[in-house]
Amino acid sequence: MDFFSRNVETGFQHLCESVFVRLCQIVGTSVQLAIRRGTEDIREMLDRRVAENNEVLVMRSGSEREGFRLRASDVDVMHWLNNHRVIWDMCQSEYYYTENKTLILLDSSESPPGFALLELLTPTANRKVQSACVPMNETLYISSSLYRQQTQTNLFPGSTEHGPCESGEILGGIEYDFAWCFACDFWPPSASSWINRCSSWPEREVVDDIIRNGCHFVPIGNPLGLHEHEEWRISFSVAEHKLVHTMNHCQFLTYGLLKIFLKEVINKQSEDTNKLLCSYHMKTAIFWVIQQNVVPLWCPQNLLAGFWVCFKLLLKWVYKGVCPNFFIPLNNLFLTKIHGSAQRSLFLQLNGLYEKGLACLLQSPSIRSYITDVLYNPRLSICTNEGRMKSECEYDEELFYEITRNLSQNPQNLACCIKYLQALELMIGLPLRQYQVLMLQKITASILQNTAFTLHKMYTNTGLNKQMYIADRMACHMLKLAAKFGCISNMMYIAMHYYKAMRYRNALSIIEIIKVKLAQPGLMYERHVDSERYTEAVGGQSWSTKMRQAVAHDIILNNFVCYIHELTTEQLSALQNNNGSLYIPLFVVLHFVEFLCYRHIDTTLAQTALEELHVLVHHDQRLYVPIHYRDISWEILGICQQMTGNLQDALFSYEQSRTQYPWNKSRNATQMRIQDLHIS
Template sequence: MSESVFVGLCCTVGTSQQVVMRRDVVGINEMVRNKAIKSSQNMTLLSGSDREGFRMKGSDIDFMYWSNNDRVIWDLSQRQFYNVHRHSLILSVSSESPPGFTLLQLLTPRAERGVISALVTINGGLYISSTKYREITCSNVVPNSTVHGPCGSGVLAGFLEYDTAFCFACDFWPPSASSWIDRCHTWPQPQVVRDIVRSGCHFVAIGHKLGNHESNEWRISFSQAEQNLVYSMNHCQFLTYGLLKLFLKEVINNGVGDDEKLLCSYHMKTAVFWMIQQNKIPNWCPQNLLKCFWYCFKLILKWVYEGVCPNFFIPENNMFLSNIHGEAQNRLFVRLYGFYEKGLASLLHSPSLRSYIVKVLYNPRLRICTEEQTLVSETEFDSEMFSEIFHNNSLLSSDLYPIMKYLNTVEQLTFSPLTQYQVVMLQVLTASVLNSAAFILQNMYCSTTENKLMYIADRMSCHMLKLTAKFGFISDRLYIAMYYYKTLRYTEALSVIEMTKVNLAQSYVMYDTTVDAERYTEAVGGQSWSTKSRHAVARDIKLENNIIYINELMTEQGVSLQNRIGKMYIPPLVVLHMMEFLCYRHIDTVRAQTALNDLQVLVHHDQGVYVGVLLRDISWHILGICQQISGNLQAARYSYQQSLRQFPFHEIQSATLMRIHELG
């Protein structure tokens, strides 16, 4: 049965190749961003399940942010490593706090405004209140976020749950976690231990419920260390962790009220860490997967019975102390023991795995192939990889200086040893950065009276946009068409549009998850991912709302930006027909009407194949703009009204209402 569950988990959680790809794509994007802004205020770390390599439905996205100019130290002797004119230093004072928690005392008068606003006086010293700091920073990333634990939480686009935690970083390993280093005899490997210790730790804004200074205490966070530990797991260990997460979500917490969901995925991860390090399971392999799961589940059951869950890095920190005790502890133990008595049959309650388990129960002699490469086809893998690359391609900026730093960082990384996934991610990142730089330059010099400067800027912009065709997706060529249109070169724009139209019309082109697998394989199967991206992959067009691409969308971008939406996503065929219409109306009115008709047919009749559900608001709106320009005001009004009926993914309703008002 273990082999069947292994196959089911590979299909649900991912094969080892998929997990490595996800981590590499996310990691290289984060590396470029943080290297480029190393001296600035906002470092970012994607943490949690997404960063670990999971892509399970319902998982939230966790981000940690910290200022590179604020540093926490453990004792005053560590001041020597910092320039106090550049860094504000914070001292960890843990003598009055429970294990794993501390107070943070500001040592230097210089600090960012958020820190100053969160200061309180304790025993004559100035300390940063975790409660105040959390309230101040809760909505820094997304407006109207609500406080949840140490984070600002909420839902984006109606379905994507997020947690954002503003924290402080420390370059030194916590003295209270020094015993962890001594425990690492067999796992993790010495190099992993060195990397973890060298990376230090963070402090997140939440105190211990039973501490003397709960509202002012901070919890020591080992998120980076845990990420390294998860990365050092073999695939069976990772799948065991995934199976525990699924079991928690779909079985243990199924039908239970939020106030009774006492166990969380962090407890599951901690159990796997302890089981690996204590070497209780000698052979983590697909054939032993269920045995590995069962050993971990029994450990959690033991913890609940005893009311003690030792933190992996600071065992003296009992993570059950504040909420799993008394009657709540008894109820949880009875529930878990009920699953224990049922044995592995409890997994039948998991919708994600039931079909795989039933298959073996009814046919115990069934031989299951555990070769991972047979579980995911080349086309399926490519589709996921290009989706990962597209959604993690987030380095756009509206200022030329950070753009140039991004390019410089990318250039430096090309001389580093990179995986095949990191290479293709860097190429797509380069295309996006070049696109942004081209339009920023054009916007900077479009109104200058210096013809020479404008000519030089234009040549540079055109050169950068043409380079994107060598690095990006087929659809990225539409940025060239937008640039030519913006600079009144309609014939050149139409030439690019016609070529792109021919490319996009090929039957083998992969758009999002829509692809004819057989024809895709015939056309580009076995070729490099760089070749595939240039010749057989199309993605939505991303417009950074701080950058003006074409004047016709300035109002919409401005409104979206006011609502804290940083980017606009438009289906490539919508952009293609829009640009075709806008260009032809200056050259050939008959062809302009044909282009408008094509856009209308696409928006009216597409069944979610080329115009995604979340992009219908902007697609209907663009159709309305084109109809309004053509003079068909009745059709434009209908399109704007349809835009208002769609899910407000881009938050452009007020722009749509303004357009309707213009119609009279």
């Protein structure tokens, strides 16, 4: 290309390598991607194994599930009722026990490709499904538009309906899409042609796995169909993330470059066209390019050639006004948006970029400097060895962060805890990567903690001293075991248990040990770490040792379990708002429990603990009190102030809590505490 006429032989290769290195920094190395996907796979596998028939299943989808951690990546989550299943014809009903499964029959006779009506075949006990049913031609169908309305949760402030999803923006600019859908265990007949196309990519084993996992139906109809408000769209979300995971690293980085190019270049061309193309179109383009073997070799030295082939395909699609769905080609993804004058404007803009050649990438702020470095330094030596791109500390930070974000298990009772432990025991025997074993280890610690507090509560209520003594010993044993499996934060649960059991001096001794560990210069707290000191302290040791000795994260309380009586109101309030966990900064919990214990031993030291908590909440610069958790942090400070009789300060703290972003969904509790103060 003319862009590289300065040095045709080496210029293109060097540029590809430079962009490859930059994309590894932005998107991630292959090791980082494996960690992100592998830890999530473990969580998802465990959730499936313990799910009851009448529960709601939850699955992350979209960019995050694929392995991206871009700032612009949405949080996409799919929910579906485990006891409802879609079938394609009546003969498939024999695979289900209809006493505990609601069957839904697909009817695509009057719908465009990729869409269908859903007929309710068997009775359902779910109120939202019942309310979404509409009669048509003496048959009861589930209306997609009504189901969207019924399942709208308003989970976060400002949420709106967007396509099939409830969408909005979480504090910090993170956009989310929550979709309620129905699962189907069978592969769509309308997508059977895809199976026959898979001769070169993906491998047969992957194809079989995708077919076994079926598909989903999301509540959105085709605007050009006869039944827009009743129709449902077939979602291949599971198949797509499996396909993305089979890409080699260069292919995935090319996909990442397409997403960056869309956001930073294409969408900046004109306000009239900046919403016509989306990431899904980029994904569809690279799927087609990989499967059609247009690029002979996907490697760092050829990365931009792959990008350019995808861009040309996209340009061709816009010119023709046809973007064929990868699984159902007759489903034109451009049909309702890219046509007429909008299509012409978009084509002219894309063609203008195309005529510039790869120089169009200079319009991307994320990539530009890496292109100019090569142009001005043609002899620049570029290392594409991924092992040298990230330090040991950076990989550890990635792993422990991913493990923490996948700790979402909230067993509701002892039977559920036991079910989790049994499932974990079986999973230990699976062929797992070392980081997946660590993920299992951390989940095991979490479930042991849940079991300990659940067990202690059960037998405390009996009033039988012997049973209470046995339960207390078992609980202590499980919590100490969890601390050995987990990280420094897991020790905090031992202190909470001792406080709850009125063993205040024991709790304080644990708190002192935790303080010493948290004062280590090599501590990795959430994503805050001094990499040099961390490496000096635990470099070269096993991940398990590192986690136990040098890693800490914020405290997660299962709202179905009582840990500290003083937080019961907040936990119940969160549960009423469908929030299963309270997320509290570790240092806030530390000072809180310390204050609660010293109240029974030494009021002077209790006041000191309260002052430390006051300074932390008032003056922390998001190091120990993340902005997401300031609601509960102010709440806890107010609880402590109210307990000491300082009602004016308590009222101020509660008011501050009420003005924070309601991450923990406990605002009702805050309002109740404010009312109690006014009454008193």
